[in-house]
Amino acid sequence: xxxxxxxxxxxxxxxxxxxxxxxxxxxxxxxxxxxxxxxxxxxxxxxxxxxxxxxxxxxxxxxxxxxxxxxxxxxxxxxxxxxxxxxxxxxxxxxxxxxxxxxxxxxxxxxxxxxxxxxxxxxxxxxxxxxxxxxxxxxxxxxxxxxxxxx
Amino acid sequence: xxxxxxxxxxxxxxxxxxxxxxxxxxxxxxxxxxxxxxxxxxxxxxxxxxxxxxxxxxxxxxxxxxxxxxxxxxxxxxxxxxxxxxxxxxxxxxxxxxxxxxxxxxxxxxxxxxxxxxxxxxxxxxxxxxxxxxxxxxxxxxxxxxxxxxxxxxxxxxxxxxxxxxxxxxxxxxxxxxxxxxxxxxxxxxxxxxxxxxxxxxxxxxxxxxxxxxxxxxxxxxxxxxxxxxxxxxxxxxxxxxxxxxxxxxxxxxxxxxxxxxxxxxxxxxxxxxxxxxxxxxxxxxxxxxxxxxxxxxxxxxxxxxxxxxxxxxxxxxxxxxxxxxxxxxxxxxxxxxxxxxxxxxxxxxxxxxxxxxxxxxxxxxxxxxxxxxxxxxxxxxxxxxxxxxxxxxx
Numbered sequence: 001x002x003x004x005x006x007x008x009x010x011x012x013x014x015x016x017x018x019x020x021x022x023x024x025x026x027x028x029x030x031x032x033x034x035x036x037x038x039x040x041x042x043x044x045x046x047x048x049x050x051x052x053x054x055x056x057x058x059x060x061x062x063x064x065x066x067x068x069x070x071x072x073x074x075x076x077x078x079x080x081x082x083x084x085x086x087x088x089x090x091x092x093x094x095x096x097x098x099x100x101x102x103x104x105x106x107x108x109x110x111x112x113x114x115x116x117x118x119x120x121x122x123x124x125x126x127x128x129x130x131x132x133x134x135x136x137x138x139x140x141x142x143x144x145x146x147x148x149x150x151x
Numbered sequence: 152x153x154x155x156x157x158x159x160x161x162x163x164x165x166x167x168x169x170x171x172x173x174x175x176x177x178x179x180x181x182x183x184x185x186x187x188x189x190x191x192x193x194x195x196x197x198x199x200x201x202x203x204x205x206x207x208x209x210x211x212x213x214x215x216x217x218x219x220x221x222x223x224x225x226x227x228x229x230x231x232x233x234x235x236x237x238x239x240x241x242x243x244x245x246x247x248x249x250x251x252x253x254x255x256x257x258x259x260x261x262x263x264x265x266x267x268x269x270x271x272x273x274x275x276x277x278x279x280x281x282x283x284x285x286x287x288x289x290x291x292x293x294x295x296x297x298x299x300x301x302x303x304x305x306x307x308x309x310x311x312x313x314x315x316x317x318x319x320x321x322x323x324x325x326x327x328x329x330x331x332x333x334x335x336x337x338x339x340x341x342x343x344x345x346x347x348x349x350x351x352x353x354x355x356x357x358x359x360x361x362x363x364x365x366x367x368x369x370x371x372x373x374x375x376x377x378x379x380x381x382x383x384x385x386x387x388x389x390x391x392x393x394x395x396x397x398x399x400x401x402x403x404x405x406x407x408x409x410x411x412x413x414x415x416x417x418x419x420x421x422x423x424x425x426x427x428x429x430x431x432x433x434x435x436x437x438x439x440x441x442x443x444x445x446x447x448x449x450x451x452x453x454x455x456x457x458x459x460x461x462x463x464x465x466x467x468x469x470x471x472x473x474x475x476x477x478x479x480x481x482x483x484x485x486x487x488x489x490x491x492x493x494x495x496x497x498x499x500x501x502x503x504x505x506x507x508x509x510x511x512x513x514x515x516x517x518x519x520x521x522x523x524x525x526x527x528x529x530x531x532x533x534x535x536x537x538x539x540x541x542x543x544x545x546x
Contacts (some may be wrong), residue, residue, distance in 0.1 A: 108459050109543045127460075128421055
């Protein structure tokens with residue numbers, strides 16, 4: 001089913017794990033196709049794990065080994081990727097964070113997000129390069145779920 | 152254009168050198184001329200070679216530099232050609248309505264090298280006219296002079312970075328690849344001619360964007376000041392924060408300069424990418440970043456959260472203080488700023504140390520807890536200062 005065919009009305013939040021996975025897959029596909037943002041996020045994916053606890057969605061993003069691709073990502077809980085940076089939050093915070101509207105450092109202190117790192121440089125690589133992720137995410141929301149956009 | 156041939160007489164005029172000198176230098180390989188075909192790039196290189204000779208470099212060393220393509224930047228002078236005409240400061244004063252003394256002071260602040268006889272060129276005169284228009288609009292002179300100093304400092308840094316990066320990433324690789332000097336000169340000229348027209352609109356765009364942001368901040372500042380803040384001109388009440396990397400000197404020794412520079416760049420980028428919207432980076436000095444914010448609570452929360460992202464060495468450390476400072480030339484000055492700087496030097500890696508004014512300002516925070524470590528004597532301060540290690544309230 002095309003992403004545009006699953007537009008839904010409702011509160012500003014994800015309604016299901018399936019919806020979230022589909023949106024994230026769309027966003028990452030967009031970035032993977034982007035000749036500028038693809039390499040930027042590839043360099044920043046440490047690898048990166050984003051985990052959304054309420055919907056039990058987890059995505060591992062890493063540099064692609066495949067030719068003609070910048071990124072690889074997996075929603076499988078059996079993924080063997082060892083994340084350099086692992087950010088955990090609920091999907092409401094996730095929606096804000098992925099729009100660049102949730103300050104990650106403040107979210108950590110306020111208990112809305114937790115972080116663990118296994119690579120000293122992981123945060124230094126990811127945060128400065130995260131803006132394209134936010135921009136593609138907002139673009140996907142504008143297209144498919146405008147009610148989830150935050151000012 | 153760079154590749155088009157010109158006559159040796161035209162080259163002589165461009166380089167400001169006699170034809171005989173050019174012929175001799177071409178024959179000796181000081182200037183890259185193939186089959187007697189002179190180009191503007193070759194003439195520009197001759198001009199640079201002449202200047203190097205004037206500075207006392209031997210012909211042999213100039214020749215060596217030319218052979219390696221190191222003189223290929225002569226093209227740049229053509230890109231910045233200033234229309235002819237010189238003016239005395241008195242003429243500039245007459246044309247702009249500004250006093251001679253003020254023009255002299257402005258030119259000094261702007262770092263404009265006046266001619267030996269104190270003359271200004273056409274570009275200098277245009278800049279002076281812009282300045283006169285700004286002053287006529289009623290902007291106070293005392294503020295304007297500060298603004299001019301900030302413009303000069305910032306743009307000097309910008310130009311320095313542009314030239315250094317162009318040299319490191321474009322010029323040096325061409326030399327390293329053994330590209331012939333004339334080809335280097337032509338490639339550099341082509342690239343610079345493409346890049347330069349884009350820089351001014353880009354800077355204008357960024358300037359407008361930052362102006363919009365700071366105007367918003369100013370509105371917020373006014374509202375907060377009206378709600379009880381101080382009114383003293385140029386004094387501001389702010390949360391001051393210094394953050395640096397503990398053990399950075401040792402890290403540099405162990406990992407080398409380039410690795411350390413790379414770390415600092417990523418560290419500063421990460422600070423800027425994660426700061427709360429109302430906080431601002433004032434400056435960076437090596438691995439140290441100075442930040443200010445009108446909101447001590449979110450800045451302290453940011454500091455504590457930021458450190459949680461770094462669990463391995465070299466870990467950042469933070470010092471925070473809430474106080475007053477004089478805002479001048481885009482920077483903050485005063486005892487409270489100095490105190491903050493001393494506070495960070497007492498912190499351990501991974502630690503946020505704050506002063507009592509911070510604790511008092513945000514004591515009701517649901518998210519932070521403060522552990523007093525006692526009163527500490529800080530270098531340059533007579534009275535001991537109470538310091539607190541700050542943690543997330545949940546830990």
